[in-house]
Amino acid sequence: MARLLAIDYGLRRTGIAITDELQLIASGLTTIASDTVIDFLQGYFAEEKVEKVIIGKPLQMNGQPSxxxxxxxxxxxxxxxxxxxxPVVRADERFTSKMAFQTMIDSGLNKKQRRNKALVDEIAATIMLQGYMAAN
Incomplete structure (x- = not known):
């Protein structure tokens, strides 16, 4: 079986999460500069079998585009x-950053560690991927 990969794309940074080959567990992979995403993915796809990519779809509370x-x-x-x-699937990414920040608090990370926006993006991608897996 191939992996699922989730992308939380942002203007500066992009969080990436991946499943195991059985698609049971979602884990953060990395956060990279957004201008390097395509090159990173090209290398990753050459090394790992990926079945589908889930890309965040930013929406406002009323469902309108953000x-x-x-x-x-x-x-x-x-x-x-x-x-x-x-194959690309779009997934609602509302609240993933807030949920990621709360996850960092719940994990006991101190204030300095919680300021790491790259970690927030990676956790947000993981939360989005977990949500997709749970719904499908």
């Missing part, structure tokens, strides 16, 4: 152009 929607839509188009055979 301010960052345009940036993420451009990324999705670029991704699909570079990896046309890779």
């Amino acid at each position: 301010e960052s929607t345009e940036i993420i839509e451009k990324f999705v188009l670029m991704f699909q152009k570079k990896f046309p055979a890779m």
